[in-house]
Amino acid sequence: MTETDSLIEYPCEFPIKIMGRSDVLADQISLSNQNDLVQQSLSQSVLVIVKRHAPDFDDAGMAIRVSGGGKYLSLTCTINAVSRTQLDALYRELCAHPSVVMVL
Numbered sequence: 001m002t003e004t005d006s007l008i009e010y011p012c013e014f015p016i017k018i019m020g021r022s023d024v025l026a027d028q029i030s031l032s033n034q035n036d037l038v039q040q041s042l043s044q045s046v047l048v049i050v051k052r053h054a055p056d057f058d059d060a061g062m063a064i065r066v067s068g069g070g071k072y073l074s075l076t077c078t079i080n081a082v083s084r085t086q087l088d089a090l091y092r093e094l095c096a097h098p099s100v101v102m103v104l
Contacts, residue, residue: 006084014081017104018046018094022066022073042099046075049097053090054079072101 008014020042043064050057063076081087094103 008081008084010084011080011082013078014087015076015078016050016090016094018075018077018100019102019104020046020073020075020097020099021101022071042073043075045097045099046077046094049093050077050079050090053086053093054081056080 022042043062047057047059047062050062057077057079061078065074066072067074079090091103094100
């Protein structure tokens with residue numbers, strides 16, 4: 001399928017949901033606020049990746065939720081998508097991150 005065959009009309013606002021483990025650094029951290037630190041670490045990593053592919057992304061546009069058990073984080077970033085190529089590259093890089101479990 002080419003960009004002209006795509007069901008998405010570019011440019012558009014496109015939400016990307018990233019789910020990752022919040023305990024990846026738990027063994028390396030001996031602080032009382034380790035969940036906050038891990039959450040910040042994962043969200044900062046995701047932010048760097050997203051901004052690499054969507055430089056106009058506003059940091060304040062990232063929504064973060066912690067799972068009920070505290071083992072996972074859900075991050076939602078709504079970007080201004082300009083092409084399928086951009087989205088594909090972003091998805092590939094996010095999926096390659098060791099803390100990321102799933103990208104939707």
